[in-house]
Amino acid sequence: MAPNKPPGFSASLRPRSRKDALQRLYSLVQSKDRILITIDPDPDSIAAAFALKRLLWRRVYSTTVGIIRPIRRLNNLTMVRLLKLPLVLLEDKKLDEFNRFFLVDGQPTHNEFFQKFDYSLVIDHHPITALPEIPFVDIRPEYGATSTILTEYLKAAKIKPSKTLATALIYGIKTDTRNFERQSREEDVRAFHYLYDKVYQGTLRKIEISDLSLKDLTYFCEAIKNKTVVKDRIYTHLPLVPSADILVILADFLLKVHDISWSIVSSVVDNTLVVIVRNDGYRKNAGRSVQNAFGAWGSAGGHRAAARAEIPLERLKTVVKKKTPMAYARFVRHRLRAS
Ligand SMILES: [Mn+2]
Known part of the structure; x- marks a missing residue:
């Protein structure tokens, strides 16, 4: 896959403002769209995908979150079970049911499975790799979590996340920044603060400590x-x-x-x-x-x-x-x- 832009093009990979980006996101989709968001499942990618699904609610016909491998980590299984997050394992699902493909918390080069898709959107926080031509790209490598980026989108859209979504997002931020011990920045802390009083505290704690099997x-x-x-x-x-x-x-x-x-x-x-x-x-x-x-x-x-x-x-x-x-x-x- 050849890069379509030379290095040092990061300014063009980042929309000018969240409002601006939101408008571009909305103009990207149509009401008949059946969208598939593909993720390599971890707490950050799962939360980011459901935040994006929420942003598209009532704007598209359907949004499905598809995982490219089964979840094994016990904490993550607990997250999906307690928050009742509907995930579809992509092997089982026919891909021709969808007409538009989105990718969050990853880039096409990260996985062979991702390379099958002609993506319309990539939102991510990993270091920028060579990208094919994609209409909507928002990559912020300095952010600790993609969940932070999506929390900012929700705020820009004036959507107050449900308790379920807030719990997922805060867990995504906490795991990717390892409770802010790892790379994180002001924006991650701000997103954390914004979400903090909207989460199911007991559920969050149960997810965080569930690392044992019987x-x-x-x-x-x-x-x-x-x-x-x-x-x-x-x-x-x-x-x-x-x-x-x-x-x-x-x-x-x-x-x-x-x-x-x-x-x-x-x-x-x-x-x-x-x-x-x-x-x-x-x-x-x-x-x-x-x-x-x-x-x-x-x-x-x-x-x-x-x-x-x-x-x-x-x-x-x-x-x-x-x-x-x-x-x-x-x-x-x-x-x-x-x-
Ligand atoms: Mn991440």
């Missing part, structure tokens, strides 16, 4: 049963887990113990020893410790308060002779104690 609880039992406490550190090793995600959840959980400064959770995933470390980030740097402890055998590193190591079991043959959970647990403890 069978994950088994690993909590195991982690607690296997724990070793050495001064202000909790170590625990699980013989086998399906993915490293649960280790991260367990490490965060164990750091809740008030006089514990370090939690170290390890297990074997796909023939790899995975070590997740969390600490209070106060005196010692977790990333540096993990690197000193395990860097010689595999990938190891992280930040002050969060770090991770992944070591193929192959490489531990000479250092961990007995391939038992107990032996791996001891290896992790000994290495971390020394660094």
